Amino acid sequence: MQGTEILHKQIETQFASAFTEVPDVPEYITENLNHKLRPYQIQALRQFIFTQERDISDMSYNHLLFHMATGSGKTVVLAATMLYLFKEKTRQNFIFFVNSDAIIKKTKENLMNEQSSKYLFKPEGIVIEGQRINLQLVDVFPEYPDKNTVYLKLTTIQKLHTSLDKTRENSLTYESLKRQPLVLLADEAHHINASTKRKKRKYTTDELSEKTWETTISTLLSLQPQNRLLEFTATINLENDELFDKYRDKIVYQYDLKQFMNDGYSKNVTLLQANQDDNDKMLQAVLLSQYRKYVARDNNIELKPIILFKSNRIPISKAAHRSFVELLQQLTIQHFSTIIQSGLATFQNQKSIWGKMYRYYQNMDYSKVIRDLQWDFADENILDANTKEFLEEKNSLSLNTLEDPNNPFRAIFAVAKLNEGWDVLNLFDIVRISEGNTNTKKTTDSEAQLIGRGARYYPFVYQSEYSFQRRFDTLPSELKALETLHYHTINDSTYIKRLWKSLEEANIQVREDDYILKQAKIKPEFKKTELFKNGRIYINQVISTTKEDYQTLKDYNIQTEKELATDSIVETLYGTSTEIINTIQLREFRWDVEKSFIQKGIQRNPFFTFNNLKQYVPAISSMKTFIESPSFLGNTAIHVSLPKDFQLTTYQKLSLIDNFLVYVERNIKNNYMKTKGTPIFEGVAFSELINDYYVEISKVNANVTNMDEFKQPRPMRHFDWYVYDQAIVNSWESSLIDFINEFMGELKSKYEDVYLIRNERKVKIVEINGTRGFMPDFLLYLKDNDVTYQVFIEPKGDHLRLQDQWKEDFLLSLSEREDIEILSENDEVRLIGLKFYSTTTTYKNDFREDFEKKLLN
Template identity: 45%
Template sequence: MFTYYLEEDLDSIIREIQEDFAPRNILNANEKNMLSVDNAVLLNTLENVNNPIRVIFAVAKLNEGWDVLNLYDIVRISEGAGTTRTATDSEAQLIGRGARYYPYEYDGQRSYTRRFDNTNNDLRFLETLHYHTINEKGYLANLEKSMNAVNLITANDETVRILSTKIKNAFKNTKVFKEGQIFVNESRPTTPEDYSSLEKFTIPNEWLTEYIGSTLEVKFQEKEQNQQIERHEQALSVDKRFFKKAIQRNPFYRFSNLKEYLPMLKSMNELLNSSQYFKGVSITVSLPKDQNVSDLTPTEKLEIVDRFLSYCEDKIRRNYKKEIGLKIFKPVAIKETLKDYEVVVPKFETGQHVTQRIDTHSMKGKDWFVYTDAIMNNLEYNMVQLMENFIHQLQLKYKDVYLIRNDEKATRFKLTEFNGPRGFMPDFILYLSNEDFVYQIYMEPKGEDRVKEDAWKEEMLEAINGSDIELIGENESVKLMGVRFYNEKNRRVFIDDLSEKINDGQPLDGKIEFLSEY
């Protein structure tokens, strides 16, 4: 984009911008008379190539269930608008809804997840939403807290760091790099039966959401902004009319569109009343301690249902794939899988715990780690440091000991959920070999706040140890293994599981080198 503007004539650029943002290409969705048939069509078909609209004035329009995916900028132009934590909570929800991913096609494939996070690729612009606002210190401080509360990852776009790492030359000269293989599971095309219920899209039978109703805004304005809000959970039971209204407001739930994702669905009535679909999911609301579900207004209840439908839409889009993972693994050459890579890291971030902040650590002199630098978050690096304690012990037992970082920017080495559509990239592969056998161990550090959500990944790691795993080719000397998640709370469980699998049950304690001096 920058190069384009450098090379083009300035007068031509000005005329192009004036043409794109002419009054006929702007809609004011707040005017009562704007919703003519033609304007309504334009407003709900913004992704169409021939749609001319470039700017929409829409106060809280996104909060009302308006569905637009190719939204790249939100501009807050209301000076003097609310700056309280309650107001910024609402803003964070609006930003989060506006940041919904547009599944554009690239290299002949359409993806429903971001492909260029932390990479220095121009297409990152298609996966980024910019929020522009006046520099109000109090507002920005509260907005940052609100975005952290909903785990909305953001960054100041002024400065970034580019971290890079390379495969060590010493590793490139090894037989493991030149001839070694790692194993990835195969998949099969899906059938309509694979999508016969919401459960197939990993939608749980109980959905929990946090909510602060507008009725409490005055109360929260009177409290300290950093005060922790005590909450409790209550089930929300709403009339079907709320679901029907929310469905009408969301184009994704048009029956013709739903049939593409839910081929077994017979009618909208089945969607509402079958235990395979919405009737099989209960909604639980986390509310401030002094508020009850009965205090919610009809508008607030509808907003929660809107949010639930958006959650389901996101899950359906993400998990609607054309492949289902099998327990059959095929070899891929290490030298064709690993590559040098770089990661773009903002200098200012919200929505991430300190253990998730990415940094670089020199791995010079540590031949067992295949990259020159370890680019990873604190939790991942803690696991690498733990493994370093075991390296000498493992090198006494195995001829080759290598820890391979499986970063999505470097390998694109991804497993597919057994009998499911979800992709899984284990963060590390521990490669152990002797003359007669090779062990490949999949390893995954996991923050305690993500253990429950990603429990299926740990189940898959455990399933890899099963006797029903099949390896393609003459690979009788190869054994695949998965170990339990690593985190500080689960540290001992991780060590014991790893010791059992690769050290004949003898504890990996990092003390062998010390004892050998006696």
């Protein structure tokens, strides 16, 4: 698989093919983690497992890098890889290293302290196949390890290097580490690349140290072929040719900050520029922080928002701390009233966060607000991160448990100790104190890094739902304040220009503190139409499955005649060169799987014990039935592509049946006792599903945002076939409207009524006999003398086509299935699904052909 393309892209390409069985994340991983894995974390683990299940993993995939954004949960992925390597590869010795003692303390809490709110494993302990697994901290690894124990050494890279370089009693040695396989876990791994980065340049003093660290790690990895080095970082510069050459065949998964923020897993970031002095700026920030707390309280949400006051020198930070305490102690009702009235005069008619805040305070009891401020921000609830005491473990851990209800801190005064390794979710305000117009690139780069860390999303329960993603981007809600990080800074053009540049380089999406709330209204003339008054939109009914629905493996969406990939066989024979592999002649081979291989595969997979399997497959009476019945595995056949004249060995056949049974297991679990869509479509009154809607349009930094996905209002008043007065759409949705407009003359000559309807989170259809559902972006309503047509249309960006292919398949099936039943007052209603619309020429031509064939010809 090696070549010029980055490893993770090679894997993703293989996953998208029909010949590669995508590995699932084992249940023993998900069952032993304290938090549900997010989709991108699952994908990261699947791609990692894929490399480790290859025959060439010791040679080609012993050193891998997870390039994942700050806040994306790299440590959760790290913990999951430990469980996998222990269970599947019997690895017991792990060394976690990083360049900072603070991160070591944080990681110790995450991996070892069952009482910590950030403990990564289930508090009741790690259990695999009924066995309790112990996770034990060590300085050296035991010569005779206990079977059910994972041994973990936590250390800095500096200490690890020194320990190996200068051997002492009861310390690690290269000789001792040769005896057992070793897994190296490198966090903030960009610190161990000095030798690679500086091949052609002179080293600085610090880089000379880092060069020796890189050599140490390389030596440890090479001690055994079974050793593994897994690196985790959010920061790697692939524009550097040396780093690209080193890591292009090692980046097993990439999920950068831009994608992380676009997917909604972070807070939004907003810059607040002001010319105020420090005291006014600090007071405004405190009022904003307390406003967040009140909004959360009003919505039954537990939240203790944190403010970070950042300075460039310790004396300035300490002076600001003293001023802050005095400011709140001396706050009076008269002063507070003056602040609110002044704010209202300035922001009364604005929809910015300031306008919302001042209008909120306007109707509150000022004396109560002051009491709350003085209580919440009392000096004992302020953390000075500049003192020697801060370096003690107690205060350092307090900084990493700020979300805990029993952690009293609401504000932090700091200089530069918080940029790397700081893990906090409830930071909502960063206030820049007394820095004048300091605007060097080093300064703004550091601030961008801090902003990136502060943008970690704070998950909360709202209306009984818990979410790790933003929910209010396009909704007019005060709860936006709980999904936004505000960076309070000076209004200096040179500094702001440099900061924007640093933010762009860091791929941090930034919004200005202003937005326009756009409303799409149904046109008055459309409300007078028969369609709006009496028309119906057809969506399919959903039912719960029963045990009787599962009589054969087909009921679990399982094919017992299955095509599997054998690329590992080809690579073992011919190497991984793409040029060579492309020249190999392959033949199609059908293997009718013998019962003995199925029995052996089942014995190797604990899911297929009868007692466990019976819970998911109630139709079987014995394992004999499951193995031999044509309704189950009796007629299993595997199709593979093999080099000419090559014969499968017994070992290779067992590997194929193992992969096939993983596929069977996954589909059995995913499809048993779920709610499923039916082919019965019933009409819902048009006016119930189609009504006015709002979309919030923000000014976004175009350089770090995918502008194709950025929604913009488009006037549609003069297009009588569009039911809303404007379309609030992204680039490919707007392109679809242009496409429809091109054909409007032909459509109107063929149909009496033609209406294009934007579906804004209302009309949902569910896969027939499946559990997946979605809301097509557009409905095209057509009516002639005899028939009413409801056409589902979905514009799709090319980067989403593969993962959403099932949606297109579902849409296309609506025109082809014979079992579709439409419950309507007249029988002349037809449902049509079209191929995805895309702006790419090839896909657009495919859509055009489908459109003309189904709607015009």
